[in-house]
Each structure stands twice: as C-alpha cells, then as structure tokens.
Amino acid sequence: MTDTAYDPDNIFAKILRGEIPAHRVYEDADTLAFMDVMPQGPGHTLVIPKAPARGLLDADPASLAALAASVQRVARAVKAAFEADGLTVFQFNEAAGGQTVFHLHVHVVPRFDGVPLQRHEGGMADPTVLAGHAERIRAALEV
Template sequence: MTAAYDPQNVFAKILRGEIPAHRVYEDDHTLAFMDVMPQGEGHTLVIPKAPARGLLDASPESLAAVAATVQRVARAVKAAFSADGLTVFQYNEPAGGQTVFHLHVHILPRFEGIPLGRHSGGMADSGMLADHAARIRAVLDVG
C-alpha cells in the first residue's frame, strides 16, 4: 500500500512559497524550477500543483498538464543549453528511487560523451541556478 501524500514535503512548500526556488515556468496546473542538486547543467523539475505523491495517484488531468509542461520546458532546456539530446525521467516510491514524495519529472539536457552526474546531496550554487533558470526563461519567452 502506498503511503499518504504529505503536504509538508519540500515541493509542496515551494508551491506555497515557504521555500524559495529558481522558477522557470508556471501555469494554473504546473510549476517548473531548477533542481538544487543537479545531475547536470540545466537540470529542471516539473511538478503538478495538485497534490500527488507519484504517478499512480495523480489524476489523469494533472498528468496531462504535467506532460504538456514537460514537453514545453524540455524544448526550452534543449535550446537554452544547445544540448545534443535530453533525458526525462520520473521515480515512484523509495524502491523506485523517489526521495521527494510529490510527483515530479526530471528534465536533463545531455551532451555526447558526457555522463550524468550523481545526485550528490550537495546544493548547487544559487547564482548558477539563477543563471540557468534565466537562460531557459529567455527561450520560453521567445517561443
């Protein structure tokens, strides 16, 4: 049995404005922001605003909104970083690798010959994250 949604998770706190985030995109149903422990340059997260622990308990409408935002933001991330490709992934429950229990999708720009870094547990430089967010927003504003 899946545990209940915890409204005190870090992403719920970001949605409520209790914790700062380098926001990239927001609409009525989703929020995209920079991962503070990036596995590579431009690592961005997309979350639904509706509470959902993971993929299996999100509503179809929420999943559709997340998918649309993932596509829109992924295009911008790829362009902003002149990436050769993208890796998009999503984890569910501890056994599946999930560590924050609010549905989220990772978008990582990829470059030939450069492996993904690890989620080291260390926080990235805030100035760098702000720069990366600005680069992505600039592409979104044009598109």
C-alpha cells in the same frame, strides 16, 4: 508496507506555497517548473503538478495531462537554452523506485554527447549558477 499517503509538508509542496524559495522557470495554472538544487548536469529542471500527488499512480489523469504538456514545453526550452545534443527525462515512484521527494515530479536534464550524468547526491549547486540557468531557460521559453 510503507505509508503511501501524500504529505502536504513535503519540500515541493512548500515551494508551491512560497514557503521555500526556488529558481522558478515556468508556471501555469496546473504546473510549476524550477531548477533542481542538486543537478545531475547544467540545466537540470524539475516539473511538478500543483495538485497534490505522491507519484504517478495516485495522480489525477487531468493533472498528468497538464504535467506532460508542461514537461514537453520546458524540455524544448531546456534543450534550446543549453544547446544540448539531447535530453534525459525521468520520473521515480516510491523509495524502491528511487523517489526521494514524495510529490510527483519529472526531471528534465540536457545531455551532451560523451558527458555522463553527475550523481544526484553530489551536493547543492551554487545559487548564482542556478539563477543564471533559470534565466536562460525562461528566455528560451519566450522564443
């Protein structure tokens, strides 16, 4: 059986504490959204709760509600910012479920007709490109 305890030193916890930089898109009292550094497409954004939770199953219901509201708000902005035809929104739990960072997070990826998702392990994106994508989403959030 795998260890399912929350690790406060996971990379997303470090981002929340400001120990690791991130291209932040949106933040409120309960959540943070930032660009995925290994995007599966332009505009790939992650939304996380600030409350510690390894995944969906151990998250506090109030934290989940705040996360869902932020995912919706960020998804609308991502779709608008990239003039996407649609969105793919996904969330993994535990290694067997595809999770690689063990802090609850939701992926929001703008999608375009006929364009497949890129591999998530495709390498780190250019930080300048990510900064530009983050700015586009922040601008869409202000509308």
